[in-house]
Amino acid sequence: MNTLDPAIASRLTRNPEGLLPAVVTDSDTGAVLMVAWMDDEALHRTLTTGRATYWSRSRQEYWVKGETSGNVQWVHEVRLDCDGDTLLLVVRQEGPACHTGATTCFDADKLDAVITDPQESAS
Numbered sequence: 001m002n003t004l005d006p007a008i009a010s011r012l013t014r015n016p017e018g019l020l021p022a023v024v025t026d027s028d029t030g031a032v033l034m035v036a037w038m039d040d041e042a043l044h045r046t047l048t049t050g051r052a053t054y055w056s057r058s059r060q061e062y063w064v065k066g067e068t069s070g071n072v073q074w075v076h077e078v079r080l081d082c083d084g085d086t087l088l089l090v091v092r093q094e095g096p097a098c099h100t101g102a103t104t105c106f107d108a109d110k111l112d113a114v115i116t117d118p119q120e121s122a123s
Contacts, residue, residue, distance in 0.1 A: 050074060071097065
């Protein structure tokens with residue numbers, strides 16, 4: 001049952017599965033911690049509990065970040081981008097954000113080695 005405020009729901013542009021990506025950042029450092037998916041119910045739960053709640057596409061169920069790991073995300077802000085198709089969650093992260101135990105899901109596999117100087121490419 002969708003219990004999201006209709007005024008908020010009307011602003012969302014969902015994908016065909018009814019989901020929006022949620023980019024999660026650390027409230028202290030601004031670091032991007034992870035990206036997850038939310039539907040209307042996950043967003044409603046997040047807004048009403050202050051705990052980050054997501055939709056697991058692989059398990060087809062809701063999950064509250066930290067419910068099993070103890071690595072809780074306390075939500076400080078939820079923002080909607082200008083197109084209404086992406087959410088930004090600003091959280092206070094307790095423990096690592098990534099399931100691998102890393103601080104963020106973006107600690108490994110840096111691709112900056114393949115980036116060339118943009119001024120060289122423009123000439």
